Amino acid sequence: MKKEFDVIVVGGGATGLGVARDCALRGMRVALVEKGDLANGASGRNHGLLHSGARYAVTDRESAEECITENMILRRVARHCVEPTGGLFVTLPEDDLDYQKRFIDACRTAGIQAEELDPNEARRMEPAIPPVIGAVRVPDGSIDPFRLTLANALDAERHGAVLYRYHEVTRLLRGARGIEGVEMESKHGAERVELYAPLTINACGIWGSGFLQKVGIELRMFAAKGALLVFEHRVSQMVVNRCRKPADADILVPGDTASILGTTSVKIPLESVDEPRVTAEEVDLLLREGGAMIPSLLTTRIMRAYAGVRPLVAADGDPSGRSLSRGVVLIDHAQRDGLEGICTITGGKLITYRLMAEKAADFAAQKLGVSRTCETSIRPLPGSERLEKMGDTRTAGQRKFHFFSRRLQVQDRLGTLAEGVPLASSEDRSLVCECEEVTVGEVKNAFQTLHVATFDDLRRRTRMGMGPCQSMLCSCRVAELAVCNFDGDRDVVSELRRWLSERWRGVRPIAWNKGLREVELTQWLYKEVLGIQKGVHDEV
Structure with a gap:
């Protein structure tokens, strides 16, 4: 069986579904192929942090600026997914108070509102923190990745996109013009189907390098596993961060009925990304570091542990993998590898999924001669339209x-x-x-x-x-x-x-x-x- 589209997106995480939605809104005929369920990979295995960008302000200004821009957009267009808890960066007695000054200056340079608080005022605002020597309030929050991903899927379908869940790409179809489509097979035993399109977009995350190997393209990716712990209730009411250079176990995010502490960062073999396991040593590390920031975590029941895997892309010509990108990476394989009809969008974070999708959809529009521009920064997602008319007077999803x-x-x-x-x-x-x-x-x-x-x-x-x-x-x-x-x-x-x-x-x-x-x-x-x-x- 053969079917024709304008764009084929491979990968059903937040980025892939964001790409499918953006392209569909511009009038393109879109097919999305996902080997499992939606948000089955890294999109469903993270903090659920609505980044203000403050965490990156000192070390990566570009990422910080991207985060605060997308933070403000998602508060408008994904209100039912967002809880604007606010965030605190706290300086413990053993931390360097001079870092806090650099932190505030860097936040303001990046356009992030950062308010220095009296330590006693900070404890009144968030009783879960211990005695601190400094505190800064920033516009962090929490976001439900499952609701967010589902809303993108629903809107993509409303605008004509076809989503093939539990279908795996068995091969890329190569012709005289380059990549002309994909062959896929249902995991439920149905016949193989060939999808044809002028452009295939690889949005597979950490699985993207294996996908490209089907046509002999080498993209060096490294898998960074992050372990997280889920506690049985909301230990804090605000997102709490440690005010220091980003390290392990220095973020606690309250979301719905629970609190999530993370994360670690450990490189693992690509062969183990399907089943990332949390070790006892990682649990000990998370509790030790998290307990210093929020002492009550040490006596709160842990419901479960889980891990997500982020893709880190090595620069071309760097076999060591020391030069790794944590930002958004868009690769035109016609330019890089001489193979038309395929591109890769990877890197980034959950908070920047919409921006990544916009970049990929812009690329698709340019290739296909589509003149319509991106609407996703102003168009509410399904679930966030008409909330005021339903009597919802909350600001950005306050629970x-x-x-x-x-x-x-x-x-x-x-x-x-x-x-x-x-x-x-x-x-x-x-x-x-x-x-x-x-x-x-x-x-x-x-x-x-x-x-x-x-x-x-x-x-x-x-x-x-x-x-x-x-x-x-x-x-x-x-x-x-x-x-x-x-x-x-x-x-x-x-x-x-x-x-x-x-x-x-x-x-x-x-x-x-x-x-x-x-x-x-x-x-x-x-x-x-x-x-x-x-x-x-x-x-x-």
Whole structure:
């Protein structure tokens, strides 16, 4: 089977979906191919930090300026994804107070609002911090990467883009003009399909170098693994950073019901990027450094640990890999490698995904002779349109808690997308996941309209199973709903086992003391009480 498009985007993370949306908004016919689910890679494995750019102000002014510009844009166009918590950079007694002055000056030079605070005022503002000798307030915040990625996907589809999830590119189609398209194969066993387009955009992140090797292009990438810890409640109400040169475990981000501490940075082999593991040594490092900045972390329950992998691109002609770029990299392979019809967009951060997409879409428009310009800096994402008309008077997504209104709870998470969630009946208003307050109606809506193929997909759409119980209580309820809503003849019990095994991967690195007892109780409940004979940990 053959299909024709103007642009083929490979990679379904925030950048790839941003590219697909931007190109579709300009009238291009777009296909996106992703081997797994949306936000299955680095886009779904990060802090969820809405960078102000302050972290990079001293060491990388260009990145700092990009971050603060995109920060302000996302507060406008992705309001339902953003929580404007504000951020503090704190100087501990053992830190260099002179660095704080350089930090403030660098922030202001980069256009970042940086307000020096009296240390006592800072502690009144954020009681979680210890006694400090200096503090600076900056416009940091948190952003939900799953909502952000989904909103881009929905808008891309609304404007004609075709998304092929769970399809893997088996080869690039090479012709007289260069790359003319891709051949892909469904992971669910369907026939192979050939997609043709004048331009293929490689937005595969750390997997991009392997993708290019299919046509003999060498792009030296290094994988930087970052480990993070998730704590069971909001330890702080603001993003807290250590005011020093960027290092390990110096950012705590409150997001939804939890807090995320990170990160480390360790180079790992490219062969291990599919399953990055958090080590006991990394957990110890995160707790030691994070506990100095927020002492209560040392006595707060850790829900899970996870790791993401960032791509670092080596400069051409540098076999050592010492000259690595952490910024946005756009490569025209016609110019670099003499191969027409393909480009690569990589690097950057979650906060700069829209800027990266704009650069790639500008390149596509130039190649294809499309005159329409980028609209994504002013056009709200689905979920963030018309919020004021719904009675939402918050600034950029400030969270509220609604104890008596399921509709307002769902609206708080989904913005205007909540209009499509069924909540009329008492059954639909019932909670599937008490920890994250996910309703039956949200789960049904996700199954029916948001392309859910696995329980893990459902987690990314609704936050089901991401709270303190880590799916121990809600998994079987979801399995019951899945029986009625999964497409085709699916083995729901096998899917439940896979889901529980996936959740165990995040618990394993922190399974000690009380955590280990929780693991044993969970296994006993599923094997002995619920009758799932194969242990939930046996597959790991």
